Amino acid sequence: MGALARTMPSTTDAPAGAHTARRPRSRVRPRWTPYFFIAPFFVLFGVFFGLPTLRSLQLSFYTERGVDTSATFSGLDNYTTLVGDPTFYKGLVNTSYYALGSILIILPLALSLALLLRTRGLLLREFFRLSFFLPNAISGIVVAIVFRLVFDQEYGLLNNWLLAPLGLPKIAWLADPTFIMPSIILLGIWQFTGLNALYFMVGLQNQDPGIHEAAIVDGAGPWQRFRYITLPLLRPTTVFVVTFAIIGSYQLFAQPVALVGEGGGPDRAGLTLTMYLYETAFTNLDLGYGAAIGYAITLIIVVLSVLQMWAQGFFRKEST
Amino acid sequence: MSEGSTPHATLAIRLRRLAVYVTLLAAVALTLLPYVYLVTGTVKSPGEIFRLPVRLFPSAITTEHYSKLFASELIPFARQVGNSVVIATLTTLLVLAVSASVGWGFAKYEFPLRNTLFVVLLATLTLPLQVALVPLFQMMVSLNWLDTFQGVVLPSGASAFGAFFIRQAMLAVPDDMVQAARIDGASEFRIFLTMGVPLAKGALSVLAVLTFLGSWNDFLWPSIVLRSAERQTYPVGLANLVGFYNTEYGTILAGSFLVTVPIIIVFVAGRKHILDNLMIGSVKS
Known part of the structure; x- marks a missing residue:
């Protein structure tokens, strides 16, 4: 479409002198102008995301092992392998465990923090906000490096400072397959609760205090006001927070890699879907199968995001 | 009370x-x-x-x-931090330029397929990099871009979030002013530079912080593209050390601490402005 429009100015073949005269240039702006502005984005986007995304779909129906090898069409083979692949299944269970566990714990914690931070006349509010935001701004690798010390069985903070005083035995957080995912979830809670609390704060800020005051006049107690006013009005924020939590959770990669190693640790108990994609495509160079895993991750993210939006009545609200 | x-x-x-x-x-x-x-x-x-x-x-x-860290006994740490600075700066500049331009295009012009293109752009916000990862890697191989900075920077240039975020800010430019400037003979690009960009300054600065931070901490794609220690960014370098050098853990911690210092400085210095706009900006999108 751009090429067609681009011929437009040249049709006004004005004599050379006309250009030097200061005339109000094109009160009707050239048709190609908007494309000039959006072109850089769409060129980069198309070359480095759009085309690879389509190519990835195609590749997922091929078998290609190695960088300079040729691909052979194998139909749905990659996907049928995927369905019966115990390692993929393990990655799926682990990642879903993380997503569900972290979201279910982070959301109520974050909302509670946000409500506390909204306390009228709170001193040190900026200090609190900054402190809670900080973990999210730190590289996942750095966070994992620190948390290896938190979870260390012999010398870790968790065992020595929390479990030992309670008379509990030391747990092999990063060596015992049962505790690897809980460790990663704890790390996730530490890193992302504050950020979500700040999101909820913005959502709470946008609520009209008049409604709350009216409810107080009508004799509604704090819990009733929270249940029937605050929560429903907060729904757009909740939809946003949950959607981003789902997207983030199913892409989890850096933290478990640095915490338990690329393979996912003992019994691969910390293997996430993206770690399996990485191993398949970039360590084993099984490119076709890697593309299929990439599509599986994407499908899961899209379906879960849409499902939760639907469950929260997001689409119903938009149509009215 | x-x-x-x-x-x-x-x-x-x-x-x-x-x-x-x-x-x-x-x-x-x-x-x-x-x-x-x-x-x-x-x-x-x-x-x-x-x-x-x-x-x-x-x-x-x-x-x-x-001293061990800067003696580069384990990894060329200073070099890797330098790489991170260069890559994050270039990525930020590219994302700012591209987002400002596309944001202006969507905010201030009517053109065929505008809404369709915009919806496509928004829909891609939910798509993870994983969906394009393998062919993107193959592309890097065939372009000979493995172990190069452009292999990390250019694929990050088109930010759907950035495009949307800047478009929202530029919608606020009054159409009358744009029309008046046109009658005065200002070129479209000049109008963009003198009206669109200044008005979106706040949004652009927030996008700059977000992009720099994202690039500074990025791990997945840099770990695929950057192969040699001399070209790697600090997260890739640190990740390579973890698990292999338990005896040198103090050195790994020293590196981990140093790379968080600039983050803390930026947020402490600009706390209110950045946090407010960052939160409002992200929640609204």
Whole structure:
């Protein structure tokens, strides 16, 4: 479409002198102008995301092992392998465990923090906000490096400072397959609760205090006001927070890699879907199968995001 | 607190405020504790972090880990931080230029397929990089871009979030002003530079911080593209050390601490402006 429009100015073949005269240039702006502005984005986007995304779909129906090898069409083979692949299944269970566990714990914690931070006349509010935001701004690798010390069985903070005083035995957080995912979830809670609390704060800020005051006049107690006013009005924020939590959770990669190693640790108990994609495509160079895993991750993210939006009545609200 | 409240009620209010502060301070302590442990760990003598009883503060202070870090015994750390600076800066500049341009295009022009293109752009916000990862890697191989900075920077140039975020800000430019400038003979590009960009300055600065931070901390794609230690960014370098050098953990901690310092400086210096706009910007999108 751009090429067609681009011929437009040249049709006004004005004599050379006309250009030097200061005339109000094109009160009707050239048709190609908007494309000039959006072109850089769409060129980069198309070359480095759009085309690879389509190519990835195609590749997922091929078998290609190695960088300079040729691909052979194998139909749905990659996907049928995927369905019966115990390692993929393990990655799926682990990642879903993380997503569900972290979201279910982070959301109520974050909302509670946000409500506390909204306390009228709170001193040190900026200090609190900054402190809670900080973990999210730190590289996942750095966070994992620190948390290896938190979870260390012999010398870790968790065992020595929390479990030992309670008379509990030391747990092999990063060596015992049962505790690897809980460790990663704890790390996730530490890193992302504050950020979500700040999101909820913005959502709470946008609520009209008049409604709350009216409810107080009508004799509604704090819990009733929270249940029937605050929560429903907060729904757009909740939809946003949950959607981003789902997207983030199913892409989890850096933290478990640095915490338990690329393979996912003992019994691969910390293997996430993206770690399996990485191993398949970039360590084993099984490119076709890697593309299929990439599509599986994407499908899961899209379906879960849409499902939760639907469950929260997001689409119903938009149509009215 | 109001004048009519009984002493009993004020006591209840005071107790509640106390509870709020205690809870918040406890949450802050839990949040900062691992970080403080990281900082003190960088000056503990080698092996002290792996000794009982576990102590927050060092028995003696040493700078040995920092000298080891910059002696590049394990990884060329200074070089890798430099790589991170270059890559994050280039990525930020590219994203700002591309987003400002596309944001202006969508905000101030009518053109065929505009809405369709915009919806496509928004829909891609939910798509993860994973969907394009393998062919993108193949592309890097065939372009000979493995182990190059452009291999990391250029694929990050088109930010759907950035496009949307800047478009929202540029919608605020009054159409009358744009029309008046046109009648005065200003070129479309000039109108963009003199009206669109200044008006979106706040949004652009927030996008700059976000993009720089994202690029500074990015791990997945850089770990695929950057192969040699000399070209790697710091997260890739640190990730390669973890698990292999338990004896040098103090040095790894020193590196981990240093790369978070610029982040903390930026947020402490511009806390209110950045946090407010960042939160509002992200929630609205």
